[in-house]
Every structure is written in C-alpha cells, then in structure tokens.
Amino acid sequence: MTLKKALTVLMLILLSASAFSQAKKLDKIITKDYQVIECTISKISDKTVDYSMPNETMTIEIAVSKIARIDFASGRSQTFAQAESVPSQANNTSVNQAATFKQNTIAVLPVPFVNSENMTDSEEMSKFAQNDIYNKLLDKSSHIVSLTVQDLRTTNSLLRKAGIDYKNIDETPIDELQRILGVDNIIAAKVSYTVTENKTSTAYTSQNAKVNDNKVKANEATVANxxxxxxxxxxxxxxxxxxxxxxxxxxxxxxxNLKDSWMDTVSYLLKRSPIYVK
Incomplete structure (x- = not known):
C-alpha cells in the first residue's frame, strides 16, 4: 500500500470515528419539576444517579427522589414512581377531602366557552373543549413528562359532587380543586370569542340576442349573488x-378566523408547556 493510500484510509477512519462520536445518542433525565438533562449515565443506585454532561468527564450526582423518568440512549425508559401521600387534615377536618393525592397525575378542568359580546356560555362547547384537551394529552402521552391523565369521568364526577361545573369553575381556588380531584397537576383553560359576518356581493349581466325581421334585439338581465x-x-x-x-x-x-381555529391554538400552547418533551 502506497503512502498516499495509507493516508487516505487513515483519514476515512478518523472521519468515521468523528461522525460516530457526533451521532452518539445521549441519555435523558427528566426531573419531577420538568427539567430535561441530556447526559451520559454511568451509575444508578437506590438513592442516586451518576451522570456526566456531553464532552465532560466530571461526574454529577442527582437524587432518585427528584427524577420522574429516564430515557436511555438505547430507547429503553425507566419511570421512578412516588408513593401516594395523605393530605393534611389538621386545619379543617370537616371539609370533604379526597382520601389521597395521586402524585404525578394531571386533571383537565371543564373549559368555559364564552361569547364575550353577550357573555353567554355554552355547556356543549365547554365539554367539547375539555374533551379536546384531554384527547390531546392522551395522543401525546409519549411526550408528556411521566404524568398520568385522570379520566374525564372521574374528574367531572368529583366536581359535580362538589357542586362545581363550567359556570363556576373560574371562581374556585386551585388548591381546593386539587383537593377535590386528588391530583397534583391541573390544566385550566378558557376560550372567549366573538362572531362577525362578512358579506360579499357579486353581480353579472347576461345578454340574449334575437334576430327578428332582420333586426337584432338584445335583452339584458342582471343577476346578483x-x-x-x-x-x-x-x-x-x-x-x-x-x-x-x-x-x-x-x-x-x-x-x-375559522370555526375550529381555537383547537390549533390549544395544540400550540400544550406543546410549549413544561410537561411536553420533544
């Protein structure tokens, strides 16, 4: 092998190694406060996880209690569950409380859907919007940070027992809603709207020509739409x-300004929320 060929082979090897290094996938640590750490994990114990940042050799330690999920570079995921805890009842034991808080669970509240011109609201659209957000969460479950979505039947049943619906949901404090629903995460949305009419008119003239006694007569007709x-x-x-x-x-x-444009906006906002991971 000539020197030129040897240098060419060596260069190809170096380029391949460099490309492999650049394409190396990283592990992802997703914390319970919705931070995403891209790193290389070196050790996992019962209490801690050791990792290093890209292009660094220093080892960093994080407590397992702070981790919601780890997505390994291999494609495997590991979820770190947290035991359910009983809410404190020291201050008010007479108030109807949920028996336990389901940790890392998110509930979607009914969505007030209000015409801002006459301040009328729609129960049908409120339920439809709530279902739309709920289904979007389920469809994107692989991108949601280690959260369980509470079933809508459970959410609405608990709210109904507490005398809360789409009309007074805005007047209820969030801490009370969390206690009633027994969840630690809540989505509260609202849609206001106005409707206007845009009228456009078009007109055209048609002519019919008739020949009578060697004379041409034209009849005109104007049509407006x-x-x-x-x-x-x-x-x-x-x-x-x-x-x-x-x-x-x-x-x-x-x-x-289309009838269903609000649905696209909900998708846009959900994808940019802290619970959404690409």
Missing amino acids: TNTQLLFDYHVYFDMYKNNTKIYTQNRKPMF
Whole structure:
C-alpha cells in the first residue's frame, strides 16, 4: 500500500470515528419539576444517579427522589414512581377531602366557552373543549413528562359532587380543586370569542340576442349573488398548575378566523408547556 493510500484510509477512519462520536445518542433525565438533562449515565443506585454532561468527564450526582423518568440512549425508559401521600387534615377536618393525592397525575378542568359580546356560555362547547384537551394529552402521552391523565369521568364526577361545573369553575381556588380531584397537576383553560359576518356581493349581466325581421334585439338581465361568511375571533387562555403553583400561563389568538381555529391554538400552547418533551 502506497503512502498516499495509507493516508487516505487513515483519514476515512478518523472521519468515521468523528461522525460516530457526533451521532452518539445521549441519555435523558427528566426531573419531577420538568427539567430535561441530556447526559451520559454511568451509575444508578437506590438513592442516586451518576451522570456526566456531553464532552465532560466530571461526574454529577442527582437524587432518585427528584427524577420522574429516564430515557436511555438505547430507547429503553425507566419511570421512578412516588408513593401516594395523605393530605393534611389538621386545619379543617370537616371539609370533604379526597382520601389521597395521586402524585404525578394531571386533571383537565371543564373549559368555559364564552361569547364575550353577550357573555353567554355554552355547556356543549365547554365539554367539547375539555374533551379536546384531554384527547390531546392522551395522543401525546409519549411526550408528556411521566404524568398520568385522570379520566374525564372521574374528574367531572368529583366536581359535580362538589357542586362545581363550567359556570363556576373560574371562581374556585386551585388548591381546593386539587383537593377535590386528588391530583397534583391541573390544566385550566378558557376560550372567549366573538362572531362577525362578512358579506360579499357579486353581480353579472347576461345578454340574449334575437334576430327578428332582420333586426337584432338584445335583452339584458342582471343577476346578483350575496355570500355570507362567519368569522370567529377567538382568544385562548391556558394555565397549568403543579401543587397549587402556576407553572405555565399563556394566552393566544389563532392565526385564522375559522370555526375550529381555537383547537390549533390549544395544540400550540400544550406543546410549549413544561410537561411536553420533544
């Protein structure tokens, strides 16, 4: 083998090694406060996990109690469960309380759907919006940070027993809602809207020519059409709570004025919330 060929082979080996190093996948540690740490894990014990950051040799230690899930570079995932705890009843034992708090569980509240012009609300749309958010959470469960989504039947049944529905959900403190539902995470959304009509008119003239006694006569007719399009001006409010603390709040208007545009906005806000991991 000539020197030139040897150098070429050596360069190809170095380039392959470099490409392999760059393409190396990292482990992901997802903490219970929704932080994502991309790293290389070297050791896992009952109490701690040792890891190092990319291109570093220093070992860092994190307590297992702070970890919700680990996604290993191999594709395997390990979830770290937390035991359920009984809420304190020292201050008020007469109030109806949930027996236990289901840790790392998220509930979707009914969504007030209000026409901001006449302040009327819709029970049907409130349930539909609540179902829409719930189904989006289930569809994206692989991207949700180690959270169990509470069944809507359970959520609505507990709220109904407490005398709470879409009409007064905004008036109920979050800590009380968490206690009633027995969860440590809550999504509270609201949609306000107005509807306007956009009318467009078009007109055209048609002519019919007739020949009679060698004379051409033209009859003209004008036809007018009016099209009416409904424009929906939505404003979506999206809040997320963990242990009675608001961890995410956004409000946004859809880009388009279509009837279902609010659904796209809900998807947009959910994907940018702290519980969503790409």
